[in-house]
Amino acid sequence: MDLQEVILALTRFWGERHCVVQQPYDVEVGAGTMHPETFLRVLGPEPYQVVYVQPSRRPADARFGENPFRFGKHLQLQVILKPSPPEVQELYLDSLRALGIDPADHDVRFEEDNWESPTLGAWGVGWQVLLDGMEITQFTYFQQAGGIDLKPIAAELTYGLERIAMFLQRQHDGFAMRWGGGVTYGQVRHQEEVEMSRYAFQVAGVEMLRRHFEDWEGEARRCLQQEEPLVVPALEAALKMSHLFNLLDARGAISVTERVGLIARVRRQAVACAKAYLAQRERLGWPLQGEAAP
Amino acid sequence: MSDHQFLLELLCEEIPAAALAGAAAQLADGIETRLGEEGIGEVRRAFVGYTSRRLAVVFTGLPERQPDRAVEVQGPPVKAAFAADGSPTAAALGFARGQGVAVDALRVVDGPKGQVVAATRTVPGEAMEAVLARTVEAVVPALRFPKAMRWGAGEYTFVRPLHRVVALFGAQRLETVVPLTLFGVAAGSTTLGHRVAHPGPVELLGAAGVEDYVQRLAAAGVVVDPAERHAVLQEKAAALAAEVGCAVRRDEALVGEHVDLLEYPGLVRGQIPTAAMALPEEVLVTTLRHHQKCLVLERDGRVAPYFLAVMDRASDPKGLVREGNEWVVGARLQDAAFFFSQDRRRPLADHARRLDRVQFHQKLGSYADKAVAVQALARWLGAGLADDDEITTAAALARADLVTGMVGEFPELQGVMGGLYARLEGYPEAVWRAVYDHYRPAGLEGDLPQGTLGAVVGAADRLDTLAALFAVGEVPTGSKDPFALRRAALAVVRLCAEMPLRIDLRAAIGRAVAGRAACAAGGEAEVAAQLAEFVRERERFYLVTKVGVAGEVADAVLEARWGVVSDDVSRAQALEAVRGEEVFASLAVAFKRVRNILAKADRGAGDEGLLIEPAEKALFEVLQTVEATEASAVAAGEYAAGLRALAAVAAPLDRFFVEVMVMCEDAALRQARLALLARLERVFLSLADLSRLGGAAT
Numbered sequence: 001m002d003l004q005e006v007i008l009a010l011t012r013f014w015g016e017r018h019c020v021v022q023q024p025y026d027v028e029v030g031a032g033t034m035h036p037e038t039f040l041r042v043l044g045p046e047p048y049q050v051v052y053v054q055p056s057r058r059p060a061d062a063r064f065g066e067n068p069f070r071f072g073k074h075l076q077l078q079v080i081l082k083p084s085p086p087e088v089q090e091l092y093l094d095s096l097r098a099l100g101i102d103p104a105d106h107d108v109r110f111e112e113d114n115w116e117s118p119t120l121g122a123w124g125v126g127w128q129v130l131l132d133g134m135e136i137t138q139f140t141y142f143q144q145a146g147g148i149d150l151k152p153i154a155a156e157l158t159y160g161l162e163r164i165a166m167f168l169q170r171q172h173d174g175f176a177m178r179w180g181g182g183v184t185y186g187q188v189r190h191q192e193e194v195e196m197s198r199y200a201f202q203v204a205g206v207e208m209l210r211r212h213f214e215d216w217e218g219e220a221r222r223c224l225q226q227e228e229p230l231v232v233p234a235l236e237a238a239l240k241m242s243h244l245f246n247l248l249d250a251r252g253a254i255s256v257t258e259r260v261g262l263i264a265r266v267r268r269q270a271v272a273c274a275k276a277y278l279a280q281r282e283r284l285g286w287p288l289q290g291e292a293a294p
Numbered sequence: 295m296s297d298h299q300f301l302l303e304l305l306c307e308e309i310p311a312a313a314l315a316g317a318a319a320q321l322a323d324g325i326e327t328r329l330g331e332e333g334i335g336e337v338r339r340a341f342v343g344y345t346s347r348r349l350a351v352v353f354t355g356l357p358e359r360q361p362d363r364a365v366e367v368q369g370p371p372v373k374a375a376f377a378a379d380g381s382p383t384a385a386a387l388g389f390a391r392g393q394g395v396a397v398d399a400l401r402v403v404d405g406p407k408g409q410v411v412a413a414t415r416t417v418p419g420e421a422m423e424a425v426l427a428r429t430v431e432a433v434v435p436a437l438r439f440p441k442a443m444r445w446g447a448g449e450y451t452f453v454r455p456l457h458r459v460v461a462l463f464g465a466q467r468l469e470t471v472v473p474l475t476l477f478g479v480a481a482g483s484t485t486l487g488h489r490v491a492h493p494g495p496v497e498l499l500g501a502a503g504v505e506d507y508v509q510r511l512a513a514a515g516v517v518v519d520p521a522e523r524h525a526v527l528q529e530k531a532a533a534l535a536a537e538v539g540c541a542v543r544r545d546e547a548l549v550g551e552h553v554d555l556l557e558y559p560g561l562v563r564g565q566i567p568t569a570a571m572a573l574p575e576e577v578l579v580t581t582l583r584h585h586q587k588c589l590v591l592e593r594d595g596r597v598a599p600y601f602l603a604v605m606d607r608a609s610d611p612k613g614l615v616r617e618g619n620e621w622v623v624g625a626r627l628q629d630a631a632f633f634f635s636q637d638r639r640r641p642l643a644d645h646a647r648r649l650d651r652v653q654f655h656q657k658l659g660s661y662a663d664k665a666v667a668v669q670a671l672a673r674w675l676g677a678g679l680a681d682d683d684e685i686t687t688a689a690a691l692a693r694a695d696l697v698t699g700m701v702g703e704f705p706e707l708q709g710v711m712g713g714l715y716a717r718l719e720g721y722p723e724a725v726w727r728a729v730y731d732h733y734r735p736a737g738l739e740g741d742l743p744q745g746t747l748g749a750v751v752g753a754a755d756r757l758d759t760l761a762a763l764f765a766v767g768e769v770p771t772g773s774k775d776p777f778a779l780r781r782a783a784l785a786v787v788r789l790c791a792e793m794p795l796r797i798d799l800r801a802a803i804g805r806a807v808a809g810r811a812a813c814a815a816g817g818e819a820e821v822a823a824q825l826a827e828f829v830r831e832r833e834r835f836y837l838v839t840k841v842g843v844a845g846e847v848a849d850a851v852l853e854a855r856w857g858v859v860s861d862d863v864s865r866a867q868a869l870e871a872v873r874g875e876e877v878f879a880s881l882a883v884a885f886k887r888v889r890n891i892l893a894k895a896d897r898g899a900g901d902e903g904l905l906i907e908p909a910e911k912a913l914f915e916v917l918q919t920v921e922a923t924e925a926s927a928v929a930a931g932e933y934a935a936g937l938r939a940l941a942a943v944a945a946p947l948d949r950f951f952v953e954v955m956v957m958c959e960d961a962a963l964r965q966a967r968l969a970l971l972a973r974l975e976r977v978f979l980s981l982a983d984l985s986r987l988g989g990a991a992t
Contacts, residue, residue: 069629083446086457089307093489103490107605107615110346111555112310114441125443127308132618133586133603141445151448167618172625257656 003075003165004180006099007053010077010159013098014051017091019079022052027236028243031056031117032078032158036235039120039270040277041080042142042154046288048082053161057243059200059250065186065193068173072196073189075161083152084141092129092139092157099168107132115140119242119266121147121274124156134167136160146274147267200250209244209251213262216240220269229276238269298356298465299340299503300426300472304349304434305458305485311346311554313439313453315520318344322351324433329353332425333363341504343518345557346606348485350518352504358465360419367393372402372409386411423463427474430461434476450477460485460498468501487514488557491607515608516557523559527552531589531602534563540591540598543579548587552604560607564588564620566599570627573634574714580704581626588623633699642715646694657766658813661693664758667809668692672754674805675797680747681724688728688751691716695729709733735788737781738840742792749793753802756782761806764825765814783832790859791836799833800826800857830856837863843870850986854979861931868933869982877941879988884947885978886985888971891956900969904962909953913946914970921977928980936981943974 001009015021025035032054033039041048054076062072081088089110093103110127115138117123124140138158142150162174162185171177175186220237223230245262248254254262281287302325309317322342329337334357341352369375369389377383382390382397390397393413403412439453446455461481462468474481483499492514501507511518517526527549535542553559570578575597582588582601589602603619610616637645650662658664669689676685695701695712704711713730717723724747731748732755734741743749763769763777770779789795807814807822814821830852836859837848843866851866872878905911920942927936956967978984 067629067632069625069632083448084455086446086455105612105614106490106618107560107603107607107610108490109555109606110308112308112312125441132605132615133588133622134618141443143443151444153443153445153448155445166625167621170617170621172621172628252651255653255656 001100001165001168002178002180003161003185006161006165006168007075007077009098010095011051011053013095014049014079017049019049019051019081022050024052024054025239027239028057029054029239030058030242030246032076033117033120033122033156034239034242035078036232038078038080038156039122039145040231040235040274042082042145042150042156043148043274044278044281044286045152046082046281046286047152048080048154048288051077051079053077057246059196059246062193062197062200062250064197065175065190068175071162071174071189072193072200077159077161079157079159080154081157082154084155088155092137095157096131099164101131101168110139113138118263119245119270120145121267121271126156131167134163136164136167146277147271148274148278200247201252204247204251206248206251206253209248209253213241213244213248216244217265217269220272224269224272224276229280231273231277231280234269234276235273238266238273241266241269296336296355296357298358298422298463299352299354299468300356300422301352301460301462301468301498301501301507302350302430303458303460303485303498304456304476305460306347306349306452306456307454308346309344309349309454310440311551314344314346314349314554317437317439317453318342318349318351320437321349321433324436325351325353325429328429328433329356329425332429333361333419334425341507341519343508344520344554345516345518345523346555347489347557348516348518350507352507354503356422356463359422360425362419363417364414365417366403367413367415368403368405369393369400369411369413371405371407372411375400375411389413423470423472426461426463426472430472430474431476452477458482458485462498462501466502468503468507469499471499485511487511488516488607491515491558517559520553523556524549524553526559527561527604530559530561534561534602535591535600538563538591538598538600540593540600542602543590543592543597545583545589548583548589552587556604556606558607560605560609561589561602562605562610562616562619563591564601564603564616564623566601567624567627568599570624570631571597571599573627573631576707576710576714577630577634577700577704578627580707581630582623584704584706585626586619586623588619630700630703633703637698637700637711637715638718641719642691642694642712645697645715646691648697649693652696655763655766655768658762658810661696664762665690665693667758667762668751668755671758671802671806671809672751675754675757675795675802676747676750679795680750684722684725684728684747685750687721688725688732688747689754691721691725691729692732692751692755735785737784738788738836742789746793746795749789749795753786753789753795753797754806756786757802757806758809760786760825760829761803761821762810762813764828765807765810765816765821767815769824769828779828780832783829784836786829787833787836787859788840791841791863794860796858796860798857799829799859803829833859833862837866841866843867844873846986846988847873847982850982850984853983853986854981864931865933865982868937872934872937873987875938875941877944878937878984880948881941881944882984882987884944884951885975885983887951888947888975889983889985892968892971892975895957895968897968897972898965900965900967900972901962902966902970902973904966905970906963907954909946909949910967910970913943913950913974916942916946917970917974917977921973924977924980933981940978940981940984947974 011021022037035054037050055073056076057073059072061070063070109130113128115124122145124142126140128135129137129139140156142154166174166177169177175190177185179185179188216237220234223234322339337353338355340354343350370385375386387397390400393415395413400411400413402409442451444451456477456479459476459479459481461472461474463470463472471483484495484497487496496514517523531542578597579590582590591598591600605615650660652661654661654664672685672689698711700711701708710730713726716726716729724745727745728747728751731743732752734743759782803826804822807818811818834848837843838845841863847866847869851862856862920939923939924936958964
């Protein structure tokens with residue numbers, strides 16, 4: 001199965017199960033969780049189901065395109081089911097069937113793996129799903145986001161798309177994995193990995209990154225200080241801060257002690273966004289509540 | 295007739311392995327306690343089982359119906375219950391009526407706030423189903439887990455979402471569903487089989503008891519008894535290993551963890567790609583065991599090119615599980631090989647030079663700075679114990695692997711990787727072993743380094759860490775010990791005691807703090823004193839926990855003198871051996887008196903020639919003999935003999951205290967007596983402060 005067949009199959013599978021088929025967020029993020037369709041939608045009482053692919057940037061994980069398992073940017077397929085349905089595990093196993101993986105022929109395990117994002121003030125409880133010893137999905141029951149206790153609880157499924165495609169193709173070299181359209185992952189992305197590694201590790205301007213971190217912090221604050229707070233622009237500013245932090249980190253410019261402080265500054269904005277979002281939705285009368293999908 | 299039984303099964307989403315066994319035990323304990331409170335004692339725990347998805351208990355020996363119980367109910371105080379003439383008041387009458395007993399039947403008992411009247415009321419027994427229902431409904435929500443969660447609407451909190459509850463009660467057969475509800479799930483009589491092997495319902499109504507329950511689940515692909523899963527895993531592992539002429543490398547902890555991750559114990563054997571077998575064994579084992587939770591096979595003591603992967607199913611008919619695991623293991627090892635070859639592009643000494651980029655502590659500079667401090671300290675510690683050039687090299691390389699890719703990916707290989715790289719680069723065995731081993735021991739448990747050089751470098755590294763962090767005020771308090779300094783100090787104590795590394799810890803601490811004097815804001819002497827106290831406390835812990843002496847023995851020994859740990863251990867063992875002998879009890883009391891007198895007095899020179907009383911002259915005589923005997927025993931390391939020699943002082947010392955007044959008017963005589971006692975104290979303290987024994991320490 002090509003990478004794009006995996007994307008299409010999972011998107012169709014969840015799309016047919018009342019999920020909104022969303023698109024990747026167009027701001028640099030480290031994980032699909034940061035997409036407002038997850039971070040904001042899990043807050044408050046309104047139900048929501050969504051699926052989308054999110055390219056996720058982890059500059060420090062980049063390896064100049066030399067390590068066939070490591071990428072500075074990888075693709076996550078993210079599903080949010082809010083509230084988590086009772087049969088969520090069975091639904092998940094069905095989604096594997098959509099990939100041609102029949103659990104009856106494999107060893108599928110749910111091993112405890114809890115998730116926490118200090119930058120988002122978020123944490124959840126769940127498992128990593130192992131397929132024949134390979135970690136293919138992070139399965140999380142969100143408990144808190146933006147420092148706020150969640151109710152109802154959303155289930156978050158995060159599929160690691162490169163790993164799944166490599167596994168299905170029994171391909172040990174990520175860059176040789178078939179993407180689809182007659183080309184490989186490497187043909188599509190290798191040069192980008194090389195350049196983005198060099199940028200993140202050697203070239204990125206530390207002074208500029210630091211300055212912009214401050215700038216976006218101020219911008220987030222300003223957005224939220226508007227008479228009618230601008231929630232999404234503020235969150236985007238917080239996401240920028242998070243990415244700038246990741247770049248500074250990859251660049252080796254952050255000391256151990258400074259790290260905690262910078263993370264706390266991003267979290268402060270994320271928490272403020274979460275609060276502002278809840279207030280906004282309440283003002284709007286929780287528009288999505290009680291409108292169960294047909 | 296107590297011939298009924300009760301089965302409870304909770305079916306959840308996968309419960310964390312670490313929480314399972316404890317949860318099952320809590321469940322059984324909770325039910326048993328609660329039933330006891332309901333007047334149903336003597337029940338038998340016929341089964342406590344669990345799998346990754348279920349908790350199960352079976353109790354037998356239950357009555358068909360809860361017996362009637364006599365319950366004592368306390369009422370108003372006696373003063374309020376009876377008038378002056380002894381007749382019952384309205385309060386007493388009302389209480390008796392309320393409890394349904396005659397007023398004559400009231401008794402007087404002691405209540406928490408004085409005497410009260412009490413009635414014994416008979417509470418009629420209820421149907422067991424009702425009792426069991428409220429028992430379970432109280433016990434299950436109160437189970438404690440390391441981490442609980444909410445789900446769905448978010449109304450309930452438990453370890454994982456609960457899907458089914460089976461609660462059955464009956465005599466020969468479990469024929470009645472106990473009407474209870476947990477987290478919105480009503481109890482029934484069916485459970486589910488194995489998620490993929492037998493996904494349908496499994497009827498348990500009418501099951502004959504534990505065996506039948508276990509069998510019905512087995513038929514549905516679930517082995518609910520963890521002990522059986524354990525046995526099956528080991529049996530299958532041995533068989534799969536034998537097929538390829540190998541043995542399983544013993545790994546109880548890993549097998550135990552797997553037992554709790556399964557519903558059905560299965561194993562599949564996979565092959566390690568030939569190319570990967572060129573990796574060092576440590577890397578193979580770490581990848582297989584820590585990252586893939588695979589069992590390692592060995593042949594002639596060497597890692598064999600196979601692994602065993604545990605799976606939650608009986609067989610692998612299409613070979614997909616084996617194939618998948620082989621792919622993952624291959625990928626993991628290829629990844630490790632990538633980092634290994636990257637690291638090998640430059641020599642270890644080059645990596646060491648890059649330690650200046652790794653911060654040790656904000657106020658203490660980098661690991662390169664640390665390497666310099668450790669090197670100096672190691673050379674001082676190791677003088678006469680190891681070759682100076684080798685110490686210098688090993689200390690310089692010890693932490694170099696912190697900047698290697700392998701340790702970045704596999705932090706548990708710290709030290710080991712540096713050692714392996716040093717070996718491949720042809721460093722002398724003592725040197726690469728020291729680098730490899732210097733993290734050992736991990737703490738109270740764990741292996742020691744294999745050579746003296748590793749112990750010297752390891753002790754120097756930890757003493758420097760302790761000195762540096764104490765210097766900048768990072769002192770552990772209560773449960774806060776973010777730099778694991780207690781463990782570091784304990785490791786130093788173990789190295790000194792067990793290698794043994796014969797160094798004087800007090801001098802070593804002084805030296806280590808001097809090496810970090812520039813950072814010591816609070817003053818070098820204060821830091822050294824604080825650290826010495828900290829290490830001494832760890833040594834005390836070691837003597838009590840590992841050597842196994844009583845706390846007062848450890849105190850007695852360390853109070854006298856401490857720091858050469860192997861010597862402290864010998865003295866503690868000697869004292870532990872002799873302290874039961876009767877004479878030491880009275881000696882402890884007398885010696886305490888000596889110390890008290892000396893503590894209050896001015897110590898000065900005194901002329902023992904001035905002693906006049908027979909009792910003090912006698913003591914002086916004995917002391918001189920004891921002094922000599924004891925000194926030669928101490929010199930020979932025969933501490934028990936030395937301690938027994940002290941016993942000779944007991945009788946003359948008692949007599950001395952009866953007949954002699956130390957604090958007499960005559961100043962010169964007083965000084966002479968004090969000098970005599972001071973001399974006695976010196977003799978004792980060369981072994982132990984016996985005043986600490988027998989609770990005499992206060």
